[in-house]
Amino acid sequence: MPAPDITVLEPAAQRGHIAKRVSILDAAANVFCREGFGGANIDMIAAEAGVSRQTVYNHHGDKTNLFIAVVREITERANAGVFATLATFPDQPRDLEADLIEFAMRLNRNCICNRDGKFLRKLIQTEGERYPELFETWRTDGPGKTWAALAARFARLAHAGFLEMDDPDVAARQFLALVNADLQMSFMLGITPSEEELRTAATNAVRTFLRAYGKPAENAPSPPA
Amino acid sequence: MPAPDITVLEPAAQRGHIAKRVSILDAAANVFCREGFGGANIDMIAAEAGVSRQTVYNHHGDKTNLFIAVVREITERANAGVFATLATFPDQPRDLEADLIEFAMRLNRNCICNRDGKFLRKLIQTEGERYPELFETWRTDGPGKTWAALAARFARLAHAGFLEMDDPDVAARQFLALVNADLQMSFMLGITPSEEELRTAATNAVRTFLRAYGKPAENAPSPPA
DNA sequence: GACAATTTAGACAAGGCTGTCTAATTTTCT
DNA sequence: AGAAAATTAGACAGCCTTGTCTAAATTGTC
Structure with a gap:
């Protein structure tokens, strides 16, 4: 070679x-x-x-070109980060609640609270209406695929008997929403939450998520023989 | 008269x-x-x-003064709108699910998807870091009080036997997060959701909220004699 | 060390924006 | 109708920004 x-x-x-x-x-x-x-x-x-x-x-x-290059760059990096994190989803959980909490924390830390996530969120909010075509790739490759991928993971968990849900797509969106519920204010003001806030937020989210979608006998799920 | x-x-x-x-x-x-x-x-x-x-x-x-006046004006109007809507919370629900869905729709329509809500969200995202003192009133009078007020309503519903929850504050934030879960994308891109999207979003949210926090016998709650 | 590519500082024109000023016009109140 | 207040169009200076250009300095390669 x-x-x-x-x-x-x-x-x-x-x-x-x-x-x-x-x-x-x-x-x-x-x-x-x-x-x-x-x-x-x-x-x-x-x-x-x-x-x-x-x-x-x-x-x-020129300036516009530079802006386009920035958006492209950050979009790519952010998407890569999201899928890297999605790959750590607990497909075979030992302790479903604990594993989902860890996953939620990774999601927040590596995709939402990090520099790229913050930048993208703000850029899209600020300039999304002015340059809709510019964020087309973000829109199709970003949230859309993220939600679908996460939904597929939840569907598999449900199939394996860990969860019970009608619509995995809705559940996936709700999981993400719950995970952010306690951090909205920090996002708005551009504050990076502490590790402890992250843990509290993730714990609250997962507890509620499992109250809604967890199996009644959630401790001893019966994986197919 | x-x-x-x-x-x-x-x-x-x-x-x-x-x-x-x-x-x-x-x-x-x-x-x-x-x-x-x-x-x-x-x-x-x-x-x-x-x-x-x-x-x-x-x-x-000058320009800065004008900006300040705009923020003050919109903040006030938006806060008034939020509290007006909070006043329509179903304190004595006939059909808890249906009533909460209607409430969630009002919340979205009158506080979050309307012009003021959209403007405030965007302004805070855009300029919140540059003029932190400017949004101080929003921060203290806005989300903080909203959450507390909503939490109090949920606590009362729980006390009356309609719901079961440990921490009404967390539940309130989660309710709002769930209500927005399906609308995130529209917000980002500045699109105003249709009435039908609003209803779907509210229905999904309330169903999940009640799966998590509803009493097992949610149809026949026993209001104190 | 010599060579080519890149970077730099600085000047520059063209244009945009802010905020002020003036004189004329319109609106409103009495 | 007449007086007071508010509005308008327009010009204006001062400043900032973009994008280009040039000549000098730096960098990296052979």
């Missing part, structure tokens, strides 16, 4: 080049999120990226 | 004056909400209000 030769991929002379590129995207994400598209300006972004204004233009053309 | 005499209330010379004032606040709310504080400009607001730019300055001084 040939050793992977990274320098071959691009014209070369790009060690610091790509570093600046991500630095710019990073700073742009921060500034767009903080100021909105209209309020953001290129000088702020350049300064926050530790880069000259001209370099920003060299990399991304 | 005396016929209501409106003209007495103010110093006079303010028929068209106050009309312009509300027209400006209205337009400013729209524009600030659509464009953000940074992206909004006074000419847009003046044009949308059908008023000259100078008139905007005459009424509200």
